[in-house]
Structures are given as C-alpha cells and as structure tokens.
Amino acid sequence: MRTRVRFAPSPTGPLHMGGVRTALYNYLYAKQHGGDFIIRIEDTDSHRFVPGAEKYIIDSLRWCGIIPDEGVDENGNVVETASPKHPHAPYRQSQRRGIYRKYAEELVAKGYAYYAFDSSESLENERKEAESKGETFIYNYESRKNLRNSLTLPEEEVKKLLQETTDWTVRFKMPENTVVKMDDMIRGHIEVNTATLDDKVLWKRADELPTYHLANIVDDHLMEITEVIRGEEWLPSLPLHYLLYQAFGWKDTQPRFAHLPLLLKPVGNGKLSKRDGDKMGFPVFPLNWLNSDGETYHGYREDGYFPQAFVNMLAMLGWNPGTEQELFSMQELIDSFSIEKVSKSGAKFNPDKAKWYNKEYLRMTSDSELAEEFIPILDENGVTADKEKVEAVVALIKERATFVKDFWGICSYLFKAPQEYVQKDVDKFWKPENVGMAFEAMENTADAASMEEYIRAHEMPMGKVMNCIRLALTGASSGLGIADIMRFIGRDEALSRLKAAREKLG
C-alpha cells in the first residue's frame, strides 16, 4: 500500500514553527517511504477564518522546501477540481461540504450517532449551572437522557424538528463503558475508558458543515491516508477517532497515528506562543505576518535565516537519529528520519541554537552566493563594487557573521572611511607616542607587509602601533587584520585615514 500522509492546517492565522515542524515530519515520512505528502485545508469553522492565512501557510512550506505532492498545484494554489495528479479535489473542506452529511446520517442510521436539538444557549446554561455547583457539564451517556435529542424525543417530533428547524446537530453516541485500546507510533499502547468521554458534535445543520472530527475521519478515509502525524493536542480525541473508524466499518484501512510533542517556550512553562518571539527577540513564524490590527510578527525568512538552517534546526527539535550528526540536508533528513525516534516530551525551543545553525549554514554557503545576497545591501549603503571584490570580502568576513545582514556592520570600513571612533578604544590606544610610531611606520613603507617588518625591525610595540592604526582605519580597535584591511583599501587610503584621525582626535 502506498504511503500517503497529510498536513491539514486550519487557516485561522499564520502557521507557527510548531506547525511547520509537523508538516516537515509528515513530509519526511512520506518521502522516506516513497509516498505522497498531501495538503488539505481544514476550514470548517467559518467564524475563525482569516484571509491570507491559507496562502501564508503554503508560502511558508514552499520557502522551507516542503513541497506537497497533492492538494496544491505548481503555482501554490489549493486545487479545487479533480485531475489525475489531484484525484481527491477539492482539498478545502469548506468546498467538500456536500459529502459529509450522508456520513453523519449513516452513523445515525446505524445507531452510532443521534440528532441533538439543544440550542447553544441552553447548553451554555447547563454549563453555567454545573459550574456554580462546582461541577462540569458533560454531554454524555448520562446527561443526554435529560436533553432534547432523538434518543429522548418522540419520533414524530424529531421528524418535525429536523424538517422545520436548522439549529440541530448530529452527535456521536459515545459508548457508556468501553475501554478503547489504541496504538501510537511514538507513545505505544494507550487505553481510555469511554465513560470519561463526551458526545462530540459531528455535523451542524446551521452551516451544514462537519466539525473537525467527522471531516477529518471521512477525508482521511477518502484520501486513503495511511499515517496521521499530528500534534499532541489531538491525543485526547484519539479514542473518538478510533470509534468513528469502527462505526463506519473502516477499521481495516484505518491509518496509524503518531502524536508529536509540543514546542515549548524557551524559558518558563507553557507552549510557545506568538507573543514569546517579540518578548525575547526571536521569530516564532517562518515568514513575516501582518496582523489585521497592523501588528507585524517576525518571520525567520525576513530575520535573515536560511530556510535550510531553519528546517534543520526544526527537525532536530524533538527528533534525532541517534548519532552525533547535527547538520542535515533535506535529503539526509529524509534518509535518516524515523518516527519511532521522535521524543515523547515537549521541547523547549532554544533561540541560540537556531542562530548556531544559521552560522553553520552561512559557512557552508559559497562566497559567490553570499556575495549575491550582499551586493543589494552594499547598494543600500551607497557602495558599488564588482562581484569579484565582494566575494573576496565575503571570504574574509563570513566566519565572523551569523547572518548576511551582519556583513555590513562587520566590514563597512573596507568601503568607507570611519565617521566616528569608539571612545573607549581612543582612550586606550590613541596616545601621542603610538600615533607617532604609526605615522613613522606607515610613511616609511609601501604596504602592510613591509610596514609590519619595519615595526619589528625598529622594536616598536606591535600591539600598540597596530591598534592605533586599526583605530584610524576602522574606527575601533577590533576587526580584521591590518594586512587584510590595507589590501582592500590600499596604502594611500590607509595613510589618509591616519591623517584624518589625527585631525579629528588630535
């Protein structure tokens, strides 16, 4: 049987990095098994729909190199009409609404579900009432006996209500006392007694849409999904899903399940939320996202991360191959991924490690590619330089940077004379005797190499003289080697910077 997995996001906002990781693990699993990775948009909650979220999700996955085989076309659009490549279209549940009702009614006919006529207000009242007594209201085998549904109302009235009202739902008739035995690819065997579960709504007449549970099971079945890999927040509804497969008689083709651990905040307790990023200065989202109230949330892409670094970091958050390898290309991830080695506990996200990954990828990127990314930044700073020269600069500085955007700050003095000098360094190195020696050494030599020889030959203090020169050339006493700097700016420019410094600093 061909492996088919799906990523089924809800377009209720930007996809955060935890969601990207879920998609990634699905993708890796599919590719490793030579199967299909499918995208399905679960937009059965019309109230929470956020415009742009669907496109954001697909764009994010594309940026990460997570390309769906089915559900989304080459242009990044969700497929709406069936074709050989996308036989299960449409892939948006709101556009599949016609198919779910009959499945809901099939369950009612078989006695696995029933019609419920309680209004949301009356249920709200039940909840409040229970709460005031310190109890929790649950719609289950006990309470349904006293509520308005097709189990309690006379058949005549049920028929009438079904036809004349639109405020009813189909609820799953949770067995009263049955142990559901389940298996999870990550967590192993799990058992739950149905006595603690409630009668979940499966389908709503009001908008003629299924809820997550029904849509999910029906679509996974119709789309021939073989493994469901999703977040841990779904583990509590796994018994319901098992029971639904059983009720439909789809037990033999039921997918296997894997529930991924959550991504947690770097410090403190709780799961990673979009606010954490702003508070602690790291992105939570793959791409920038502009909120409806004008607020922008940072994305890894815009903050300067390489998509491969982001993906690599994400892959290692909750999974590792059991070896000491940390750097993986997408293909290597595909080859070595295994769902059994995914850890069971939530992982605190570590922003430092994310930066480390980017630094490693920066080093692995060729000077030529980095130069191409750097040239526009040089442009912005009013510098035009030919690519060959930029490549040479990049080669010198790439080990000192984490992001390409760091480059300018590290090497601007190779293109422009410093406008100001770091006071602390001035105090330390700009002393009359040092300045005198610096001038003597530079004026009497033609290049950096001979200058260094001269300093040595005349037994001048190398550190003091060089740092004095560096201060004049770069504006600070830290940075590249003097020889490297002078190779780029030339001896004459160096001398003129020395003179300029003497004018400004005395």
Place this chain on the structure above:
RNA sequence: GGUGGGUUCGUAUAACGGUUAGUACUCAAGAUUCUCAAUCUUGCAAUAUGGGUUCGAUUCCCGUACCCACUACCA
C-alpha cells in the same frame, strides 16, 4: 476538578537492564593572533522523588510531586 500524556546537565538530546552517564548550544578559563571574531584545548553542569522487580535500574512496575494537553455547534 476529571481524563490522557510527559519528566537525563540551564537548553536540545544519547546511552536494545551492565558506560568514568556521551554529544551539541550556552557560560567560564587557557592557547593562538597586531585587536576582535573564528579556531583549538580544558572546565562547570543531569538521570524529579519514594517504593518495588532484579545479581545489577536512567532504562521495567507502582505511588507522589511537578509540567503539558484536552475537557466548545474551535481546530
């Protein structure tokens, strides 16, 4: 509250019941260099807790503590 899941250095994790409990990030020190960064070396630092099973438990079982999720006509 109830149900389910989880718990190895600060963080991510490794260790098919037998290891001086390993690695990476962070941090600190040293080496190196004209400075800084990089690099190299070294160091700090963990099996939540109490029982049990076993010759032997980080690993298996039970209790406790703590953390997380779920408990909607949301996903």
